[in-house]
Amino acid sequence: MTAQERVERAALSALKVFPLPSAVLFPHSIIPLHIFEPRYRAMVRDALAGDRVVALAQLEEGWEGSYDGRPPMVPLMCAGVIVWDEQVEDGRYNILLQGVTRIEMVSELATDKTYREVQAKVLTDLPYHGPEEERLRQAVFELAGRVPPNFAENLLPVSARATGGVLADVVAAAVIPEAERRQELLAELDVKRRLEAVLEDVGELIARLQPVRPSGPLN
Known part of the structure; x- marks a missing residue:
């Protein structure tokens, strides 16, 4: 299964999301991430055990007072696949996340997991030459x-x-x-x-x- 197909399948069911105000992922690019919060260590652990798909999202303005909760996310985000990982001390992870495609969040899923998951639609560019x-x-x-x-x-x-x-x-x-x-x-x-x-x-x-x-x- 291609990376695009894995993202499309995850978007239809439950796409793991890492909200990170300091970073924005683009399709076809790679971003290094150090994962240290327990909830996102759990997210990476589950992703590595499955499809390795994670979306990187921005938070809406005013998130600072509620980061530990579930502040609203900007709906337009980029989904990618973990192409390299290493587990380091205290269960933390270093990963390389490779962007695959833009997605738009349709709804956030109610879940008992500590991290966040959404359903989303995949957005693909129309061909253009100019x-x-x-x-x-x-x-x-x-x-x-x-x-x-x-x-x-x-x-x-x-x-x-x-x-x-x-x-x-x-x-x-x-x-x-x-x-x-x-x-x-x-x-x-x-x-x-x-x-x-x-x-x-x-x-x-x-x-x-x-x-x-x-x-x-x-x-």
Whole structure:
């Protein structure tokens, strides 16, 4: 069963959710997580024993006073699969969660589990090809001349291969650190507008950085 199929099956029945205000996962990207709260250690343990599917969610504004409970979650989130795990001291986990697809929460399930589960619908991008793709690739190439080489070497091949919404997502995942902005881009379901928004963000980043080595066509 593919990762997409596993997420779709979980979304129809009971999809485990990890609310984490400081992090936003994008499809086709990987995020490292350290799991230390008992309820989410239980979530990871159950996920590893089953389909390995977990969604990462943001919380609605005003969550700070009720984090230990079940504060409202932002309905638009990203579901992924745990592609690597290790259990460390005190039953904590280090995991790598790979984003698979956007989902939209339909309802939260009433459960006796300590962690949260939802039913959701899977949101898939419509195919899109337009001039925004090449503009974003060119902007990424220019950015590569202003960042450390190891960062550029990871980003350039990925952005060269990706198209449409995937291109916007992988670039956003790599260059945008702020959780609020990442959530805005995750919630942008129109691929053309998402590409334009990421291109604007990359352009602003380029404007703030000085070249660290010559850029231009490679010989």
